[in-house]
Structures are given as structure tokens and as C-alpha cells.
Amino acid sequence: MxxxxxxxxxxxxxxxxxxxxxxxxxxxxxxxxxxxxxxxxxxxxxxxxxxxxxxxxxxxxxxxxxxxxxxxxxxxxxxxxxxxxxxxxxxxxxxxxxxxxxxxxxxxxxxxxxxxxxxxxxxxxxxxxxxxxxxxxxxxxxxxxxxxxxxxxxxxxxxxxxxxxxxxxxxxxxxxxxxxxxxxxxxxxxxxxxxxxxxxxxxxxxxxxxxxxxxxxxxxxxxxxxxxxxxxxxxxxxxxxxxxxxxxxxxxxxxxxxxxxxxxxxxxxxxxxxxxxxxxxxxxxxxxxxxxxxxxRSGLSMLHYNPRESLDLYLFNQDSRGSARKQLLDDIPDLVGKFANALLIGDFYKASYNETPAHSDDINFAIINNPDLEVVTQNGGLRRSANTIRDTDVLKLRDQTSFFSLVR
The missing domain is CATH 3.40.50 (Rossmann fold)
Incomplete structure (x- = not known):
């Protein structure tokens, strides 16, 4: 008892x-x-x-x-x-x-x-x-x-x-x-x-x-x-x-x-x-x-330890969200690259959410504002706003990567 x-x-x-x-x-x-x-x-x-x-x-x-x-x-x-x-x-x-x-x-x-x-x-x-x-x-x-x-x-x-x-x-x-x-x-x-x-x-x-x-x-x-x-x-x-x-x-x-x-x-x-x-x-x-x-880590792979990275306490506040956005800019293209450079947004969410503390707005912000990524609609158009992203969209690496990606 x-x-x-x-x-x-x-x-x-x-x-x-x-x-x-x-x-x-x-x-x-x-x-x-x-x-x-x-x-x-x-x-x-x-x-x-x-x-x-x-x-x-x-x-x-x-x-x-x-x-x-x-x-x-x-x-x-x-x-x-x-x-x-x-x-x-x-x-x-x-x-x-x-x-x-x-x-x-x-x-x-x-x-x-x-x-x-x-x-x-x-x-x-x-x-x-x-x-x-x-x-x-x-x-x-x-x-x-x-x-x-x-x-x-x-x-x-x-x-x-x-x-x-x-x-x-x-x-x-x-x-x-x-x-x-x-x-x-x-x-x-x-x-x-x-x-x-x-x-x-x-x-x-x-x-x-x-x-x-x-x-x-x-x-x-x-x-x-x-x-x-x-x-x-x-x-x-x-x-x-x-x-x-x-x-x-x-x-x-x-x-x-x-x-x-x-x-x-x-x-x-x-x-x-x-x-x-x-x-x-x-x-x-x-x-x-x-x-x-x-x-x-505050981006993806939150429990992965890399001795070259500094780790912080993530308290789900505004300071933590700022840190997450920075890491997500690097992490998301890396994950997309593991899926032959393109995957459905819904599949990206499935692959990433188990190991991230990030807010959904911060993930979508890092997708839309990343120079190495683009979001393509079912009709072939490009998403321009984070709050319009749909699960059926395709997340893909751009054909030409930016200088930002080369120095990561």
C-alpha cells in the first residue's frame, strides 16, 4: 500500500x-x-x-x-x-x-x-x-x-x-x-x-x-x-x-x-x-x-552534447526564445539536409518536435527567415510569412546556399 x-x-x-x-x-x-x-x-x-x-x-x-x-x-x-x-x-x-x-x-x-x-x-x-x-x-x-x-x-x-x-x-x-x-x-x-x-x-x-x-x-x-x-x-x-x-x-x-x-x-x-x-x-x-x-541546447537535438557548444538553462522565457531562434537557424537546414534536402513541413515537425523545447512561432520564424531555406506551397508558390506555413508545404534547401551556411 x-x-x-x-x-x-x-x-x-x-x-x-x-x-x-x-x-x-x-x-x-x-x-x-x-x-x-x-x-x-x-x-x-x-x-x-x-x-x-x-x-x-x-x-x-x-x-x-x-x-x-x-x-x-x-x-x-x-x-x-x-x-x-x-x-x-x-x-x-x-x-x-x-x-x-x-x-x-x-x-x-x-x-x-x-x-x-x-x-x-x-x-x-x-x-x-x-x-x-x-x-x-x-x-x-x-x-x-x-x-x-x-x-x-x-x-x-x-x-x-x-x-x-x-x-x-x-x-x-x-x-x-x-x-x-x-x-x-x-x-x-x-x-x-x-x-x-x-x-x-x-x-x-x-x-x-x-x-x-x-x-x-x-x-x-x-x-x-x-x-x-x-x-x-x-x-x-x-x-x-x-x-x-x-x-x-x-x-x-x-x-x-x-x-x-x-x-x-x-x-x-x-x-x-x-x-x-x-x-x-x-x-x-x-x-x-x-x-x-x-x-x-535550445534548438533541435536538445539533449545532444557537443563540447564546442556552450549550454544554457532554458526557462521558456523571452531570453530563452532568443537563444532558440539563433540555434534553429543552424539546426533546421542541417536536419533538412538529412532528408535529401527536402521534406514536407508535417514530416519536419514529426522529426524534430521530440527533441526541442522551442516555441512553434520560433521554429516557423527560423524557417521563413533562413537564407538557406524555402517553403513551397502545393501550388508551387513560396511562403513569405511564418504564420501561413502549412503541414502540406514542402521545406527545402535552396539550390544556392548563402555565405551564412558556408561559415557555420
Missing amino acids: VKKSYDWKNGAALDDHSRVKLRILDEYFREYLRVRCVLPQQEKFRLAVVDGFSGAGIYEDGSFGSPLVLLNALRQTEEKLNLYRAAEGFRPIVIECYFSFNDVDPEAINLLRENSAGIIAEINECHPNVELHTSFHTGEFEQSRRAICQRIQASRVRSALFNLDQYGYTQVSEATLIELMNITRSAEVFLTFAIESFLTYLSPERIRNIIGSNTVPFAGNISNVDENQTKPNWLGSVEKVVFETLRGAASYVSPFSIHNPDGWRYWLIHFANSFRARQVYNDVLHRNKSSQAHFG
């Missing part, structure tokens, strides 16, 4: 790293719904949302926990979407959502039933374009997931979002992550863990094998978190270990730490099988600047 980390009955305190996680989860889910409901002709979107370590839903200061954050985001986003659609003369869109809440603590689940009753009733009574189905489960997630996954499969939804804010690291296995990522056609997972638990779980041999292959040089014991948690080189090495350990679970895995100037102790990982999902996630992190941290 997992030791309970929160005293929900007497009021659980909301710490700083949890506040950051909830802010990112809230904004991402809103953007997720907006993107998935964007087509004017679309009349319904069906999805499942699973909160595997839900808690009681409200902290001692009145702040919403993840279950209420998600429910609140659903009702507010649906209302905003349909107000816009009505103004544009489009039919309303119905969002059908299967929520599953689980916690190992029966008391937390009982309190969650009470704390969520009001918002669930309000959605059912006042939001006719939301079809809400909720279920509550008690138990360790590895056991409860069987019933939850059966419910998802029975619902026949094609999209699922899992929030797994575990208490340590061992409550969600790598095999379970792979299973969840394949439960529907489009699945995404948010996984949280304490880095000390993660490094303790891994064998020393596995860690040595990873950090011995092109990772940021770090002289100390990577598993000694208390001693090294404020050192950027340590952060870069740990990112590499996290990424290499979990990259098999999904096509796109973000290995970024929750930023804390006093020490990087908690990680929030986003798993997706679509580059578009990773693109949206990166952009959300930039809107919440300094919420997560990366140490290494």
Missing part, C-alpha cells in the same frame, strides 16, 4: 510545485479542447479523462485540486467555444466526456464526491452541450486502471487524457504507460514524480549506460539529489536519463523539470503520439514562463 502523502480530511497544503503543475494542466486541457473542437462542421467531440491520483479535489486554502481544475476547465471552455461558434453562425459542438477519478485513500475519494458534487450538478443542469459521465474508484492505480481502461474501451472514445500525479515514482510502471498510450487512437499522459524516487528506482548500471552516451558532463554522483539539485549540469544529465528511460512509451516525451531556483526535485512529463500535441505543450510552457526548466 502506498503511504498517503496528504491529510485531506484536515486540509492538505498546496505546495509550490503542485501549484505549477495545476496551472500547466489547466491551461493545457483548455487548449487541448480548443484544438480538438476547432472544425466548424464538427458537431461532437468524445473523450475520456482519467485522474489516477486525484486526492479530494480542494486544498486547505480553497484552491482546486486536479479533479476540479479539469471539470472547471471543461465547463468554461465548452461555453467559450459555443459562444464563438454561435457568433460565427456555426452549429454548437457537444463534448461528451468520461471522467474517472481514482485515489488509494478511501477518505479522499469520499471527500472528492462531496467536493465535486456542486460543479458536476452545475454542468449537468446548465451546460446542455456537455454530456458528462463520472466514476469514482478507490485503490492503487495499477489495480484500478483495469476497470478504468475497460470503461474507456466500452465507451468507444478515440481520445484519452491521463493525469498521473503519483506520490513517488513506482506507482506507475513503464509497461502501464505503454498500455495507456495505446488505449485509444489518440492518448496523452501527464506523469509526475520526485526525481529522487526515480533515480533510486533505476539500477546504477542503467544510469551509467545512459549518462555515458553523449550527455552533459557531470562529475558528481547523479543520484545524490540533495547535493546536486541546484547544479545546471546535473539537471542536464538527469534530463537525459529521464528521456532515455521513458522515450519508449510514446513518440513524443518531454523530459523537463518543474523549475525551482532552490533545486530541481520534481518532474512533470508529457507523453503524446502526435507532434501537434507536443507543439501545443511547448507553447503552453512558454506562456507559463519559468514553470519548467531544461539545461542543454
